[in-house]
Structures are given as structure tokens and as C-alpha cells.
Amino acid sequence: MKKKNSNFFRFGAKSNVLKRNLKSDLSSSIVVFLVALPLCLGIALASGAPLFAGLISGIVGGIVVGFISGSQLSVSGPAAGLTVIVLGSIAQLGSYQTFLLALVLAGVFQLVLGMIKAGTIGNYFPSSVIEGMLAAIGIILILKQLPHALGVNSDFFGDEAFAQGNHENTFSAILGALSKITPLAFVISLLSVLVLIYWPKFKKLSVVPAPLIVVVTGVVLSFAFAGTSYGLKTVQMVNIPLFSGWNEFMGLFSLPNFNEILNKEVWIVAGTIAIVASLETLLGVEAVDKIDPKKRVTPTNRELIAQGIGNISSGMIGGLPITSVIVRSSANVNSGAKSKMSAVFHGFWLLLSLLFIPGLINMIPLAALAAILLVIGYKLTRIALFKHMYHKGWDQFVPFVVTVLAVVFTDLLKGVAIGMLVSVFYLLRNNMRNPYFYRIQHEGSKKNLRIKLAEEVSFLNKASIQVLLSEVPKETNVIIDGSNSRYIDPDVLETIFNYKHSAYSKGIIVTLENIQKSYTIPKLNIKIEENVN
Structure with a gap:
């Protein structure tokens, strides 16, 4: 009723x-x-x-x-x-x-x-x-x-x-x-x-x-x-x-x-x-x-x-x-x-x-x-x-x-496609600048560089992370912290693990904290309840 x-x-x-x-x-x-x-x-x-x-x-x-x-x-x-x-x-x-x-x-x-x-x-x-x-x-x-x-x-x-x-x-x-x-x-x-x-x-x-x-x-x-x-x-x-x-x-x-x-x-x-x-x-x-x-x-x-x-x-x-x-x-x-x-x-x-x-x-x-x-x-x-x-x-x-x-100078679909390409360029550019945040800690004569990854790290972040790691000075302790990350793209994981393997030759010791070998994409759980009185 x-x-x-x-x-x-x-x-x-x-x-x-x-x-x-x-x-x-x-x-x-x-x-x-x-x-x-x-x-x-x-x-x-x-x-x-x-x-x-x-x-x-x-x-x-x-x-x-x-x-x-x-x-x-x-x-x-x-x-x-x-x-x-x-x-x-x-x-x-x-x-x-x-x-x-x-x-x-x-x-x-x-x-x-x-x-x-x-x-x-x-x-x-x-x-x-x-x-x-x-x-x-x-x-x-x-x-x-x-x-x-x-x-x-x-x-x-x-x-x-x-x-x-x-x-x-x-x-x-x-x-x-x-x-x-x-x-x-x-x-x-x-x-x-x-x-x-x-x-x-x-x-x-x-x-x-x-x-x-x-x-x-x-x-x-x-x-x-x-x-x-x-x-x-x-x-x-x-x-x-x-x-x-x-x-x-x-x-x-x-x-x-x-x-x-x-x-x-x-x-x-x-x-x-x-x-x-x-x-x-x-x-x-x-x-x-x-x-x-x-x-x-x-x-x-x-x-x-x-x-x-x-x-x-x-x-x-x-x-x-x-x-x-x-x-x-x-x-x-x-x-x-x-x-x-x-x-x-x-x-x-x-x-x-x-x-x-x-x-x-x-x-x-x-x-x-x-x-x-x-x-x-x-x-x-x-x-x-x-x-x-x-x-x-x-x-x-x-x-x-x-x-x-x-x-205006082509047609609707071509024009939107060109606009999308320019938008993607700015998207990649912004991801290059802000895929993570990090801080440098000085301990005695050595430097500790802590890189704290964001909640979601996609393949768009790969290039910027590679640039940062390539500029790390010799004889630095690098800590890559994934404690806040719910998902890290496989390409980025590969970059991190390869860096850990090769950095030793430069006197760089890499420590990985809370980084898994693989991640599954988080599920989107939406629960809608209807209360009918």
C-alpha cells in the first residue's frame, strides 16, 4: 500500500x-x-x-x-x-x-x-x-x-x-x-x-x-x-x-x-x-x-x-x-x-x-x-x-x-580532436610537475631523500619520476614511500624496482616502504539506498 x-x-x-x-x-x-x-x-x-x-x-x-x-x-x-x-x-x-x-x-x-x-x-x-x-x-x-x-x-x-x-x-x-x-x-x-x-x-x-x-x-x-x-x-x-x-x-x-x-x-x-x-x-x-x-x-x-x-x-x-x-x-x-x-x-x-x-x-x-x-x-x-x-x-x-x-577552420569533430590533443599535452605537463611530493632530510654527512608517492600513481607519472630519480646525487639514501598509495601503475613499479637494482653502483641505497610487487585497480563501490516511507 x-x-x-x-x-x-x-x-x-x-x-x-x-x-x-x-x-x-x-x-x-x-x-x-x-x-x-x-x-x-x-x-x-x-x-x-x-x-x-x-x-x-x-x-x-x-x-x-x-x-x-x-x-x-x-x-x-x-x-x-x-x-x-x-x-x-x-x-x-x-x-x-x-x-x-x-x-x-x-x-x-x-x-x-x-x-x-x-x-x-x-x-x-x-x-x-x-x-x-x-x-x-x-x-x-x-x-x-x-x-x-x-x-x-x-x-x-x-x-x-x-x-x-x-x-x-x-x-x-x-x-x-x-x-x-x-x-x-x-x-x-x-x-x-x-x-x-x-x-x-x-x-x-x-x-x-x-x-x-x-x-x-x-x-x-x-x-x-x-x-x-x-x-x-x-x-x-x-x-x-x-x-x-x-x-x-x-x-x-x-x-x-x-x-x-x-x-x-x-x-x-x-x-x-x-x-x-x-x-x-x-x-x-x-x-x-x-x-x-x-x-x-x-x-x-x-x-x-x-x-x-x-x-x-x-x-x-x-x-x-x-x-x-x-x-x-x-x-x-x-x-x-x-x-x-x-x-x-x-x-x-x-x-x-x-x-x-x-x-x-x-x-x-x-x-x-x-x-x-x-x-x-x-x-x-x-x-x-x-x-x-x-x-x-x-x-x-x-x-x-x-x-x-x-x-571554425575545419569542422566540429576535427576541431574537437585538435583541442583534445592540446588538452592532453597540458595534462601530461601538469602530471610531470605534480605526481608526488618529497622532502630531503639531512642526517650527519649523508642525505636522506624521502619520496612520498600520491594515492593514485598512473603511467602518466612515469616520466617525471624517472627525471627525479636520475637527478639524485651520489651517495644518497633514497626512501620511496608508498604508504598513501592505493594504486601504482605496473610501468611505474618497474621503473622503481629497476632503479633500486641499478642505483647501488652510484653509492645510492634505495629503501622501499609499503610498496607492493603488484596492485589491482580499486573498485568503485557506490551504494544507493532508497528509503520509502
Whole structure:
């Protein structure tokens, strides 16, 4: 009876939380929907897939992954970081249906990764690298959306890489856009930015979300100038695929070609997608946790399982690979989302817009959406963040800046990999300096050098210990004390025992105190007790 009452009260508490968060989640979901819509279409276009496939993956990422995921603020959808892989894979496998089979298998691989708890790798990304990645995403958003804000749409909406598919790069696209400004698009984006900045400052007006005002303003202005020399072209507007009738709608879906299940190339593509999508997701949820006002922590293994189910679902009905997407997630956080229901709602908005109002959605100027992303980009890469990282010291600031530059001038995964290498360098450097502490005791004409090892001595400490031992003066008594050590790496033990054996030739007497011949890695014992009254 007590258990039933306990479950009843828990359900009631959850229900109250949902009601309390409903206003914020609905408002933020509209912003995420407006940001996600062109991203879904643009990524599908860049991937060489049907435009409808981008919308399918956006809907699945919102509704399916949103419900299963343990992340409260992350938003999933088609991944810009996988466009090159998808484009090449479709050509390599010969048909889009065969690619869908590879996507389904990739989802199965992700399920397995989640079940074997491979998601813990996300806990090893340094804070400075994650902060650098977020700042870089902010800079990329600003640089990539400037051409769209000026009315030039030479590249697909949402590209994160520096080099573009049309033989341009981020900077050349901006320079080209400056010479081809569309006056109406520029006015719409400028007014939109002003609305996004100043509208929330008026408390009575802020009941209506600023991004919604931006979209309405953009639609009104584009409609007012339609048919004139100042009007916007079709390529400067959102473009949802139109259909008439149920049969035509169902014809937009594609099914996997399971006849290719024994094709070796299919399994290779599936493994590639699973690895890259999992890494991008782990980076994404780690970044979102950093900017979550409540500092909640996403269960990474559950996230991999959610992404796996999402990719299986997307592949079964003709969608693209899904990951946690930083751009959408950042928009979600900055729009005031409180729970995962914002991501779920955005998936439903995508579905409803596709079914009932595609014509109305196609009236939204891309310049208005670009303005929303410009403001989000500024919030991610504000100057205060650079100052904060600088005051944390060079070992934090240098990896941060290197990650920012590397992500901006390459792409997300390469940039993070470069930032990780720099962080590892500083990690090794710090371990060289502080793997142990020691003191020198003078006793008569001889010196006693006591080296007291730390609680955990890893292989990273090996080099610094070797340097210290090589500098010990002749005719010194060396005492290596392991009384505080719970674990000493075998490589370090070998160094210590070899030194004891060879030091005698230099007149150095080595004494080992409380050092075992071998150590086992200490087990992590976590005991959680739940007291239900």
C-alpha cells in the first residue's frame, strides 16, 4: 500500500512539474521549430537525399528521441556533421534504399554501445574543449548566417564546415554576399535582430515570444513587397515539399532494401555512421549540460540507446541519420526551455506544419530565421566567456582558444580532436610537475631523500619520476614511500624496482616502504539506498 501511495505522489509531482514548465517549453519549442525547419531541409539537400527525408529525421529526433532521452534540453535531428558521409555513402551503395538499411544497422550498433555502457567516454572531454566548441559554434552561426541575413543563399542552411560544397569557404561566401545584398532581406534581418534584443525587455509584451514576432514581421514584409522589384525570390524563403492527397503523401516515404543485408559495404557504412553519430551526440549533450541553468547531467548510455532507437526509426521510414544537434539545443536553452517536452513539442510542430500548413510555412523568409541564429550565436560566443577562460589560467585558455580556431577552420569533430590533443599535452605537463611530493632530510654527512608517492600513481607519472630519480646525487639514501598509495601503475613499479637494482653502483641505497610487487585497480563501490516511507 505504501508503495502505491508513493508512486501516486510521484506521478502527481511529475504532473505538477509538467504544468509549471508548459508555458516555457511551448514558447521555446516554437523557436526550435523555426530554427530546425530550414536546417532539416538544408541538410537533406547537402546530403543528396530527398528534402522530405530531412523533415522525417527532424520529426523522429524530436518525438521519438525526445521521449526516450534522459537529456532535458538536448534537441536531436539530422546532423550537419554527417552530410559528407551520407552523400558519399549513397553514391557508394548505389541507392538511397540501401543507405537506409545501413542507417538501421547503425542504430542497432548504437543500441549495443549504450547497453555496454560506452557512453561514459563522454565524461572524459575536458571542460575547456567543450567551452571552446560552444564558442566556435556561436562564431560559425554568425559567419554562416550573415549571407542569409543579406539575402544571398549560395550554401545550404546549417553548414558547419569551413570549406563549402560549392568550392567556397566561410569568408569567401560572406565577401560574395556583400556584393549581392537584397535590400528587403537586409531590412528584415536587421529589424528581426532589434526585435530579438529589445522585445524581451518589455515585460508586458514579452508574453508573446520574440521569435514569433520576428517570423510574423518577416512574412508581412515579404508579402507586402511580393511581385515588386524589391520582393524576395523563392530561394530566399523556406521550402517545404508540397503534396496533394494521402497517396502522394505516403509516396514520399522510402523503405530500406533488406535484400542487401549481406553486402559488406553496407556494414562498413553502418559502423562509420554509428561511431561518428555517437561521438557527435556525446559532444552535444556534454555541451548542453554546460549551458543548462540547472546544471543537470545527461545519462550518456541512455542517450546512446535513445539515438539508436531514433536512427532505427528514421531509417525504417526514409529519414537521415540523427544526432544531438548543438545549434537546435542552444536555441532551446536560450529560449528558456525547462524540460525535454520542448524538444518533443518541436517534433510535433514539424509534423503538423508538414501536414496542414506547408504553404504558410513557405512564406517565411530565411533572413528572419538567420536573424534568430545570429542572436543565438552571439550568446554562445560572448566576450565575457573569453575573459572567464583567460582568468582560469593558460592550461585552460590555450586548449579553449585552439578548439575555437580549429572548429571554425575545419569542422566540429576535427576541431574537437585538435583541442583534445592540446588538452592532453597540458595534462601530461601538469602530471610531470605534480605526481608526488618529497622532502630531503639531512642526517650527519649523508642525505636522506624521502619520496612520498600520491594515492593514485598512473603511467602518466612515469616520466617525471624517472627525471627525479636520475637527478639524485651520489651517495644518497633514497626512501620511496608508498604508504598513501592505493594504486601504482605496473610501468611505474618497474621503473622503481629497476632503479633500486641499478642505483647501488652510484653509492645510492634505495629503501622501499609499503610498496607492493603488484596492485589491482580499486573498485568503485557506490551504494544507493532508497528509503520509502
